[in-house]
Amino acid sequence: EAGVAQSPRYKIIEKRQSVAFWCNPISGHATLYWYQQILGQGPKLLIQFQNNGVVDDSQLPKDRFSAERLKGVDSTLKIQPAKLEDSAVYLCASSQEGLATGELFFGEGSRLTVL
Amino acid sequence: LAKTTQPISMDSYEGQEVNITCSHNNIATNDYITWYQQFPSQGPRFIIQGYKTKVTNEVASLFIPADRKSSTLSLPRVSLSDTAVYYCLVGDFNTGGFKTIFGAGTRLFVKA
Numbered sequence: 001e002a003g004v005a006q007s008p009r010y011k012i013i014e015k016r017q018s019v020a021f022w023c024n025p026i027s028g029h030a031t032l033y034w035y036q037q038i039l040g041q042g043p044k045l046l047i048q049f050q051n052n053g054v055v056d057d058s059q060l061p062k063d064r065f066s067a068e069r070l071k072g073v074d075s076t077l078k079i080q081p082a083k084l085e086d087s088a089v090y091l092c093a094s095s096q097e098g099l100a101t102g103e104l105f106f107g108e109g110s111r112l113t114v115l
Numbered sequence: 116l117a118k119t120t121q122p123i124s125m126d127s128y129e130g131q132e133v134n135i136t137c138s139h140n141n142i143a144t145n146d147y148i149t150w151y152q153q154f155p156s157q158g159p160r161f162i163i164q165g166y167k168t169k170v171t172n173e174v175a176s177l178f179i180p181a182d183r184k185s186s187t188l189s190l191p192r193v194s195l196s197d198t199a200v201y202y203c204l205v206g207d208f209n210t211g212g213f214k215t216i217f218g219a220g221t222r223l224f225v226k227a
Contacts, residue, residue, distance in 0.1 A: 004158075026157025035217075042202055042217035043159065091158050102147065 002026065007050035007093050012113045018080035021110045025073070025094030031055075033104065034077050036065055036092040043091055049075065050097075082114045119203045124222040133190040135221050137203030140184050145207040148186045149215070153200045159217075162201075163188070170217060188222075198225045 005024040035043035051072040069075040089109040120138040151159035176189040206215025
C-alpha cells in the first residue's frame with residue numbers, strides 16, 4: 001500500500017516569495033493533517049481536514065498560510081508571503097476514520113528554507 | 116487537550132531495556148495514549164497506543180497505571196537503530212479524526 005506522498009521534498013526561497021506544498025494521502029483516508037515542524041521541536045498542527053471540510057485551523061496563520069483539499073483527496077498548503085520564521089519541515093499526515101487506533105500516517109515532509 | 120511532559124533526552128546502551136515515562140495529569144476520560152517514533156528527515160511513525168493497563172506489540176510495551184495520569188513506553192533490548200525522538204501524545208479520536216498535540220519529545224541515544 002502506498003504511503004502519504006509529499007512534494008517537493010526540499011524548497012529554498014527568499015522572504016516575501018510564495019511557496020506551495022502538495023500532499024496525496026493514503027487512499028481511502030478521510031482525514032488529512034498539515035503539521036509544521038521547526039528544527040528541534042515537535043510537530044505543530046496547522047490544519048486538519050475531514051474530507052473537504054476543515055475540522056481545525058486554529059493554529060494556521062491565516063494572513064499568510066492557506067490550505068485546501070479539493071474533492072476530499074489531495075491537499076495543497078500555500079505560504080504567501082514567506083517569512084524567515086517559516087523555515088521548517090511541513091508534514092502531511094492522514095488517518096482512516098473508524099480505524100481502531102486512530103493512527104496517523106505521515107509523509108516524509110517538505111523542508112522549506114526561507115532566506 | 117491534555118498536555119504531556121516527558122524527559123528531554125535519555126541515553127542507553129545496545130541490548131538494554133529502555134523505559135520512557137510520560138506525565139499527563141489532565142488526561143480526559145475519552146483520551147487514548149499514543150507513542151510515535153521519529154527518525155531524522157522522516158515523519159513520525161506510530162509505535163503503540165493504549166487506554167489502560169498494559170499493551171504489547173512486536174516492538175514495544177505500554178504500561179498505564181489505573182489513574183492514567185502517566186504512562187511508560189518500554190523498548191526491550193534496544194539497538195543503535197532505535198536512536199530517535201519518541202513522542203507521547205494524549206487525545207481522543209472520533210468523527211473528524213484524531214485530535215492531539217505533539218510535545219517536544221524524548222531524544223533517545225543508543226550507544227554501542
